[in-house]
Amino acid sequence: MPPENPDEQAAVAATIDRMKAAEKKGRGGYRPGAGRIAERGPTRVMRIPDAYREAVVALMEHLDATAPINYRYAPVESEPLFLRSLHGKAQRLIFKTIPVDFSRAAPPQPVMRTADSEPDSSNFAIDRCDNST
Structure with a gap:
């Protein structure tokens, strides 16, 4: 029932x-290009056990700190991180970044296999994938 008073109307x-x-302003909901750009590049949502949260944060900090190093630098190790596994076992975790000089050595190449070659243990995973189809 509409209001009778003109002021209320x-x-x-x-x-x-x-x-x-407010509907025309385009606020809220999904919009292309909306949101903050991630500082570290594309991200992925994962479920991580609370017991490993500190280790994941420490890994991210180590990777951020060692991002500018290249083959002219010596390997860099993180400070040891003490944590407990999901089974309650005490563990010491150390992250190590080793720079690679691809100008002096060729980068690792994938194992290529022909139809008549004999499978070996080095490409077992590839054989498994090929036979699964």
């Missing part, structure tokens, strides 16, 4: 106009 009409204007 004007207030209702103004409210409706504000609601329609």
Whole structure:
């Protein structure tokens, strides 16, 4: 039932106009290009056990700290991190970044196999994938 008072009618009409204007602003919901750009590049959502949270944070900090190193630098180790495994066993975790000089040695190449070659243990995983189809 619409309001009988003209002032109430004007207030209702103004409210409706504000609601329609709010819909046109494009606020909220998914919009292309919306949101903050990730500092470390594309991200992935994962479920990590609380017991490993500190280790994941320490790994990210180590990778951020060693990001600028190249083959002219010596390997860099993190400070030891003491944690407990999911089975309650005490563990010491150390991250080590070893720079690689690809100008002096060729990068590792994938194992290529022909149909008549004999499978060996070095490409067992590839054989498994090929036979699964």
